[in-house]
Each structure stands twice: as structure tokens, then as C-alpha cells.
Amino acid sequence: MAYITKANSKKILHKLNLKNANLKGTIYEKPIYFFSKMEEQSLLAYQMFVKEPQKFITEVYQRVPIKEDTMTYVFEGEAPCYHNVPYCERLHADYCNFRIPKEIIEKGEGLRFRNWFKANLYLLDGDRSVLEMRINIAFGVNIHLEDIVCKNSGYVAIDNLPLNKLVEMINKKLDGASRFYYASAKNTCILKRFSKLTFLAHRLIPIQNNDTGYSDEEVKELLAQYEQEFKKPIIELLQNYYRVKYNPELEMEGFLLEQLGFKQCQHCKNEFIF
Ligand SMILES: [Zn+2]
Known part of the structure; x- marks a missing residue:
């Protein structure tokens, strides 16, 4: 068996073209209405990766593109590693x-x-x-x-929570999102129209069909806030939820990880568990 870091488990999603993936499945135990098609497909792809890596490779994956080295960061342009033993120190040095x-x-x-x-x-x-x-x-x-x-993300501390605690946190965030939606007529109007499309907040071009009665600036500002306070944390929590539920140690066959562009860690390559 081989092991990878949580950060590397998510990295493989970055360059996937999920537009036409059409993955079917359940995001969570209760319906969530604010994800775009892309966000939903990305969550389903991650879920499949931790649950059924072989299926993920054959049905979804294109090889991890190794980004061009821009000489900007200390860790850059390297193929991610997989480890032979779950106690390899490099596996736990999940440094940013x-x-x-x-x-x-x-x-x-x-x-x-x-x-x-x-x-x-x-x-x-x-x-x-x-x-x-x-x-x-x-x-x-x-x-x-x-x-x-x-910093990797602001949610490092949730990495090792048990499933019931994650469920509690997701539900609390969902309640918060719902309260925010109804907090004012403005919030309801803008979110009813655009909650799935929060990426619009980051585009410099005018919003098409903005019929909310609020200016593009007001809409973008609210969408950015909604994304930052609710959507992003919930995506992060759901990824952790899938991992804890299906494959807490991110344990996979080495040959599968090699197909995903991972290289063997040189530090623990001669160590095995029998
Ligand atoms: Zn190692």
C-alpha cells in the first residue's frame, strides 16, 4: 500500500477538465443548492478518487500536469510523492x-x-x-x-476530526448560509439569482443579465462574501468528510498513484509493512 498527503490528494483536481465529466452521485446527506456545475463535479471527482481510485483513473483522470517551474517558490515543479509507510516523516511534514x-x-x-x-x-x-x-x-x-x-488553507485544524464532528460543522455552516440568504431582501434577491455563480465576483467584465436591480459592484461584493464565508469552507469540509468516510489514511495502491503522476518517496522507498 502507498500513502499520500492530504494536500497532494487535492492537487490532482486542479488541472482536471471537469466540464463534461457528468459524474453522478450524492454530494452530501442533505441537498445543497448553491454549487455550480463545476463545483459539484469537482466534489464528486474528489469523492470518487478517495473511494474508488481505480474508477477515478479510468473514468475521470488525465495525468497531473507538472507545472512549469517559475522559480517563485521553494516547492515547485516537482512530481508529488507517494510513501510506502504511513509513518514516513515526509508524509507528515505537510508543510506549506x-x-x-x-x-x-x-x-x-x-x-x-x-x-x-x-x-x-x-x-x-x-x-x-x-x-x-x-x-x-x-x-x-x-x-x-x-x-x-x-499558508495552505485556513482549515488545517479540521484535518483530523471524526465524521460526526465534520457533519456537525457542515450542518452549522449550511444553516449559516441559509440565514445569510434570508438576512435581507437584497441578499435573497442577489443569491436567488447568482448563488451558484459566485465565480462572477472575480471577473472584471460586467455581469450578463444582471436583472437584480443592484449594481454589478454590489452583486460582486455580496457573491465574494458568500463564497468566502460559506461556499469555500463547506467545500473544504466536504472534502474532509469524504476522506474520513471513505479513506482516512489516503491509502492507495502505488501503481495507481504512479498512473496519476506520483513518484515514490526516496525517503521511505525501502521500508514496507508486512
Ligand atoms: Zn516517504
């Missing part, structure tokens, strides 16, 4: 990413910084000012770790 500081890129030392940072990752566990000081010694620049850290 770090931006390579501008001053270092300008000096043409991006690659050296990246390699240095990876080799000194263990310093992250200690006093971070020590790491900052070491960077200063090695590269001659003053940085604050806070300025270069890229």
Missing part, C-alpha cells in the same frame, strides 16, 4: 510552501536558496528567528519568515 524572497531572485540565487531551504527544513521546527538568522548569514538578506510563508 514558501516564496523565494525577491532580493534573492534578483541576485540570481533562487535555485541556491531553494536547495538550501530544503536542506534546512528541520529548522522550521525550532525557533524561527534562528532560521531567519541562518538565511541572513547564507544569503546576506534580512527576511521575516512570515512574509514568505504561503
Whole structure:
């Protein structure tokens, strides 16, 4: 058996063209009305991946495209790893990413910084000012770790909750979304028309058929708020719900993960559980 990190389990969804996937299934134990077709297909695809990876590969998957290396981040352009043992330390070091500081890129030392940072990752566990000081010694620049850290998501803490707790949290968020929908005539009017289309909030072009009586700006602002406060957290909670329900350890056959573009972790490749 092989194991992957939660972050990598979600990464495989990023480049999937799910427009015509037409996956059928149940998103949750009660109906949710505000997901777009794309959001719904993405959730069903993730559910299938954790539940039936073989089926996911044959029915949904195109290979994980390896993004072009822009020399912007410490971890970039690498194939994700799978691990032979569930206790591999690299599997649990699900660290977020770090931006390579501008001053270092300008000096043409991006690659050296990246390699240095990876080799000194263990310093992250200690006093971070020590790491900052070491960077200063090695590269001659003053940085604050806070300025270069890229947080994975604000929901890391929900990673290890039991299913009943996740259900409770999802239901509470759904109730909150419902209250927000009816909180004012404006909210109801805009959300009735556009709750599935919150992506419109991020488009610079005018909204087509905005017949709500509210300006595009007002509509976009409300949709952005609705997405941030309700849709995104609920998507994150549902992904965790699927994982805990169907495959809590993200345990899969190595050969399946290789088909998905994963590489074997060099750290634990000779360790096996018998
Ligand atoms: Zn490993």
C-alpha cells in the first residue's frame, strides 16, 4: 500500500477538465443548492478518487500536469510523492510552501536558496528567528519568515476530526448560509439569482443579465462574501468528510498513484509493512 498527503490528494483536481465529466452521485446527506456545475463535479471527482481510485483513473483522470517551474517558490515543479509507510516523516511534514524572497531572485540565487531551504527544513521546527538568522548569514538578506510563508488553507485544524464532528460543522455552516440568504431582501434577491455563480465576483467584465436591480459592484461584493464565508469552507469540509468516510489514511495502491503522476518517496522507498 502507498500513502499520500492530504494536500497532494487535492492537487490532482486542479488541472482536471471537469466540464463534461457528468459524474453522478450524492454530494452530501442533505441537498445543497448553491454549487455550480463545476463545483459539484469537482466534489464528486474528489469523492470518487478517495473511494474508488481505480474508477477515478479510468473514468475521470488525465495525468497531473507538472507545472512549469517559475522559480517563485521553494516547492515547485516537482512530481508529488507517494510513501510506502504511513509513518514516513515526509508524509507528515505537510508543510506549506514558501516564496523565494525577491532580493534573492534578483541576485540570481533562487535555485541556491531553494536547495538550501530544503536542506534546512528541520529548522522550521525550532525557533524561527534562528532560521531567519541562518538565511541572513547564507544569503546576506534580512527576511521575516512570515512574509514568505504561503499558508495552505485556513482549515488545517479540521484535518483530523471524526465524521460526526465534520457533519456537525457542515450542518452549522449550511444553516449559516441559509440565514445569510434570508438576512435581507437584497441578499435573497442577489443569491436567488447568482448563488451558484459566485465565480462572477472575480471577473472584471460586467455581469450578463444582471436583472437584480443592484449594481454589478454590489452583486460582486455580496457573491465574494458568500463564497468566502460559506461556499469555500463547506467545500473544504466536504472534502474532509469524504476522506474520513471513505479513506482516512489516503491509502492507495502505488501503481495507481504512479498512473496519476506520483513518484515514490526516496525517503521511505525501502521500508514496507508486512
Ligand atoms: Zn516517504
